[in-house]
Amino acid sequence: MKAFWDERYRQRDYVYGEAPNVFFKKNIDGLPPGKLLMPADGEGRNGVYAATLGWEVTSFDLSDEGQKKALALAEKRSVQITYLVGSVSDLDFEASSFDAIGLFYAHFPPETRREYHHRLLGFLKKGGTVMLEAFSKDHVAFQKTNPTAGGPKAPNILFAPEEMADDFKELDIQLLTQEEVELDEGLFHRGKASVIRFVGIKK
Numbered sequence: 749m750k751a752f753w754d755e756r757y758r759q760r761d762y763v764y765g766e767a768p769n770v771f772f773k774k775n776i777d778g779l780p781p782g783k784l785l786m787p788a789d790g791e792g793r794n795g796v797y798a799a800t801l802g803w804e805v806t807s808f809d810l811s812d813e814g815q816k817k818a819l820a821l822a823e824k825r826s827v828q829i830t831y832l833v834g835s836v837s838d839l840d841f842e843a844s845s846f847d848a849i850g851l852f853y854a855h856f857p858p859e860t861r862r863e864y865h866h867r868l869l870g871f872l873k874k875g876g877t878v879m880l881e882a883f884s885k886d887h888v889a890f891q892k893t894n895p896t897a898g899g900p901k902a903p904n905i906l907f908a909p910e911e912m913a914d915d916f917k918e919l920d921i922q923l924l925t926q927e928e929v930e931l932d933e934g935l936f937h938r939g940k941a942s943v944i945r946f947v948g949i950k951k
Contacts, residue, residue: 749810750810753790753809753810753811753813753814754812754813754814755813756811756813756936757790757791757811757813757814757816757817758813759935761934761935762791762793762817762821762934763791763934763935763936764790764791764793764933764934764935764936764937765793765932765933765934765937766791766793766821767793767797767933768793768794768797768798769793769794769852769881769933771852771879771945772794772797772850772852772879772881773797775877775879775947776794776797776798776801776803776850776879777801779847779848779877781798781802781803781804782803782804782846782847782848783803783804783806783845783846783847783848784798784803784804784805784806784846784847784848784849784850785806785841785845785846785848785849785850785868785871785872786798786805786806786808786849786850786852787807787808787809787836787849787850787851787854787868788808788809788851788852788853788855789807789808789809789814789818789850789852790809790811790814790818791814791818791821792807792814792817792819792821792822792829792831793821794850794852795807795818795822795829795831795850796818796821796822796825796829797825798850799822799825799827799828799829800825800827803848805829805830806829806830806831806832806841807829807830807831807832808831808832808833808834808838808839809831809833810833810834810835811833812833815831815833818831819831836856836860836864836867836868837864837867839867839871841871842871843870843871844870844871844872844873844874844876845871845873846871846872846873846876847872847873847876847877848872848876848877848879849868849869849871849872849876849877849878849879850879850880851865851868851878851879851880851881851882852879852880852881852882853881853882853883853898853899853937854880854882855883855899855900855905855906855907856905857904857905858904858905861911862914862915865915865916866915869916869918869919869950872950873950874950874951875949875950876949876950877947877948877949877950878916878919878946878947878948878949878950879946879947880912880945880947881943881944881945881946882906882907882943883898883899883900883906883907883941883942883943884906884907884908884909884926884942884943884944885903885906885907885908886926886942887899887906887941887942887943888903888906889942890939890940890941890942894938894939894940896935896936896937896938896939897931897937897938897939897940897941898931898933898936898937898938898941907944908944909924909925909926909944912924912944912946916946916948918950918951919948919949919950919951920948920949920950920951921946921947921948922947922948922949923945923946923947924944924945924946924948925944925945925946926942926943926944926945927942927943927944927945928940928941928942928943929941929942929943
């Protein structure tokens with residue numbers, strides 16, 4: 749997977765755009781700045797945006813190329829972020845270190861998804877917020893008709909609302925919906941999509 753993402757992010761353009769995800773922006777705008785963890789932050793569009801609001805951002809991804817572009821975007825926006833290269837299993841933070849976690853199109857394989865989500869929740873403070881947007885299992889239909897809709901091609905890596913409810917059952921769930929949306933995010937998230945949107949607060 750690292751080779752795939754390095755190749756994708758090696759392109760000159762920001763392949764998912766430089767602007768933050770609409771759902772992320774809506775939610776992060778309403779939170780007081782603190783410490784934010786951004787798994788699978790890719791080229792940094794979401795983490796860098798949060799940094800412009802005063803958040804102390806730690807992003808990570810598998811891709812060295814993603815890191816380069818994220819740090820370049822941060823410099824362009826005159827902010828700083830910490831960007832680590834690796835997987836969730838490589839993270840070594842103290843428990844309850846972060847005020848918020850943003851999971852945006854962080855599609856973990858089914859054999860590790862629940863474990864990774866649980867591990868990430870250990871880094872979240874009591875009262876902290878998890879925000880998530882990801883492709884639903886119904887997104888397969890949109891992929892068939894629109895090659896630029898994006899998302900994993902393996903249906904088992906797409907998410908179902910009941911899976912998210914179970915993975916994050918220790919949270920106070922504020923929002924859990926499956927929606928059809930029109931994506932306009934760079935080259936690879938473009939057109940109609942089926943997504944899951946989630947917001948939860950750690951009890």
